[in-house]
Amino acid sequence: MAESYLDQLDAGLNSVAIFADRRKGKTEFLLDDLDPAAKERGILTVYVNFWEKKSAPSYCINQGIRRSLERDSPKLFKKWKKEISVNFGLVQAKASNITLSNPEIANESLEMLVGNKSRVLIMFDEIQHLATNPDFEELIATLRTYLDGNKKSIRAIFTGSSQDRLNKIFRNQKAAFYRSASLVAFPDMDEDFTAYLAKQFYALTKRKIPKSEIHEIFVEYRCSPFIVVDLLQTMMREGIYDIKEGLGYYLAQSNPTEEWEDLWKGLKPIDQLMLSKIIIPKRAFYHVDTYKLIAKELGVGKVSRGTIQASAKRLRELDILNNEGRGQWVFESDEFKDYIVTEVM
Numbered sequence: 001m002a003e004s005y006l007d008q009l010d011a012g013l014n015s016v017a018i019f020a021d022r023r024k025g026k027t028e029f030l031l032d033d034l035d036p037a038a039k040e041r042g043i044l045t046v047y048v049n050f051w052e053k054k055s056a057p058s059y060c061i062n063q064g065i066r067r068s069l070e071r072d073s074p075k076l077f078k079k080w081k082k083e084i085s086v087n088f089g090l091v092q093a094k095a096s097n098i099t100l101s102n103p104e105i106a107n108e109s110l111e112m113l114v115g116n117k118s119r120v121l122i123m124f125d126e127i128q129h130l131a132t133n134p135d136f137e138e139l140i141a142t143l144r145t146y147l148d149g150n151k152k153s154i155r156a157i158f159t160g161s162s163q164d165r166l167n168k169i170f171r172n173q174k175a176a177f178y179r180s181a182s183l184v185a186f187p188d189m190d191e192d193f194t195a196y197l198a199k200q201f202y203a204l205t206k207r208k209i210p211k212s213e214i215h216e217i218f219v220e221y222r223c224s225p226f227i228v229v230d231l232l233q234t235m236m237r238e239g240i241y242d243i244k245e246g247l248g249y250y251l252a253q254s255n256p257t258e259e260w261e262d263l264w265k266g267l268k269p270i271d272q273l274m275l276s277k278i279i280i281p282k283r284a285f286y287h288v289d290t291y292k293l294i295a296k297e298l299g300v301g302k303v304s305r306g307t308i309q310a311s312a313k314r315l316r317e318l319d320i321l322n323n324e325g326r327g328q329w330v331f332e333s334d335e336f337k338d339y340i341v342t343e344v345m
């Protein structure tokens, strides 16, 4: 998959965006698969994670570039330190958090990547975070201009977990990245992955777990590599070699649905009803029968269009629902939807 993404970028695609649910292995893929494969092709790689410091995306860019240069390009690193200290009056690269949060330094850092011998691939992780705050819009525009203006040497890959926010950045007519990136799939892993886990488990413990049993659990938990890896690690730690027993122990220790339970319990009653009585059963939003039903469930006299509208807006802001347009509302996370269907409804 890493090779195919790189081929597409080599073939002239300027940037690629992938999104998948939480804990599907995106970050791991960027760092452990894409990064080495790109280096193999002589590409300088930069990893930027916008969650490194949520309040300051410029800081994340600066740190990503600094780390990459320090690790892979001593010459450029020296130049970077000098440039930054000359232009911004910093003593050496002992740049503090505040100075590295400066957008101008981020621009300078980005510019330093251009026009070198090697091509550059910048990996932007948690890109959806840039859609959380209108203050970040300027940075989105800067990145767009930068990528457009340096098509020859700079390629980018964006990764995120919120479909709605990614759409906001990439698909929205007004948004700065419009037309600049193509969304590519990030498919779930398959039997090869669980067979590999079985092999590793055997190598480390000399105990066999049938790979089909591992695969079953992997699929049951929405093909999240996190859960199955965490489970096998727990089993190794506890000396449990039967996967059913291991799962029982694991679930008693760390309940994977706990996060969803907390989210659900934190919702207003109207928002809970919105999800369980309207969105999941696909009931018409703005219909008198819907208003009646919700009023009855809430035990109030009347529910209006505005109430429903406000609830949808809140659920969207909480990243729970995604508006796909034309009245189509879907869950951001299928896991949360599953939780409601199996545990609540």
Ligand SMILES: Nc1ncnc2c1ncn2[C@@H]1O[C@H](COP(=O)(O)OP(=O)(O)OP(=O)(O)O)[C@@H](O)[C@H]1O
Pocket: 021, 022, 023, 024, 025, 026, 027, 028, 029, 161, 224, 225, 226, 227, 229, 230
């Ligand atoms: N290819 C893989 N091989 C083995 N384990 C993996 C692999 N990919 C992911 N994992 C396991 O799943 C966990 C979660 O992966 P990762 O952090 O990459 O997911 P993510 O999609 O970036 O999640 P988030 O959206 O929360 O950032 C990892 O810590 C690791 O244990």
Ligand SMILES: [Mg+2]
Pocket: 026, 027, 028, 125
């Ligand atoms: Mg991640």
